[in-house]
Amino acid sequence: MINLNPNIGGSPNSIKGVWEHGSAPSKINADVKKSDFADTVRAVEKHLAKVDDLQQSSDIFIKDLLSGKNEDVISAVSAAAKADMSFKLLVSVRNKLIEAYKQTMNMPL
Amino acid sequence: MEINDTFSPIDIAISGLRAQDKNIKLISSNVANAQTTDSGKGEPYRRLEAVFETDGDGIGGVSLEEIAADMSSFPRVLKPGHPDADEDGYVLMPNVNLPIEMINLNIATRAYQANAAILKRYQQMMETTLELLR
DSSP: OOOOOSSTTSOHHHHHHHHOTTOOHHHHHHHOOOOOHHHHHHHHHHHHHHHHHHHHHHHHHHHHHHHTSOOOHHHHHHHHHHHHHHHHHHHHHHHHHHHHHHHHHTOOO | OOOSSTTSHHHHHHHHHHHHHHHHHHHHHHHHTTTOSOOSSSSOOOOEEEEEEESSSSSSOEEEEEEEEOOSOOOEEEOTTOTTOOTTSEEEOOSOOHHHHHHHHHHHHHHHHHHHHHHHHHHHHHHHHHHTTO
């Protein structure tokens, strides 16, 4: 479900093209589609919905468990573990992005 | 980081927990019915055993393939006053051996703990990976 592509805005082939020796510089620029910070933030936004889905399903499992509707503790544990992992990933990426933004903004011009 | 496919360690560990949960259910059924002379089928309670199989081909979780009945013979015990006794006064008792069930319970509990440990350790490993982002 979680598939956060680190190569946002460029296919792996075009990234590979950058590091290939012997290709002309002008060709490299034509190959690689530049990605900006906004693209990355948008990707995180899309990912946010997936994390939210996992959190919601974990919530439903725990509520059903407490209300006695469902007695499957193991399913609740599984949903909670997945929600926890995806949320931690999201928070880590978000922190990294904020840090990068701050560093850029503090750059002396 | 795929966490929702069937090959992820989380799902495999969860399937292990589920399988051992059912195994423990069977063992408790065996222990509870260790003295049941009438199972409703005209014979004493027959011991049940869990048979597991792998999900998918080769790598994957575990699931309960079938609940197999232990076809070993029932021990005959002399109980002349028992309503289920035959004309010689013998009663067929279930083929449940309590010491065996206790050992199986130990094995099932340890397997359950091992799967829980895998789940916990995998979460720790993912946290270690995320530490690299900091």
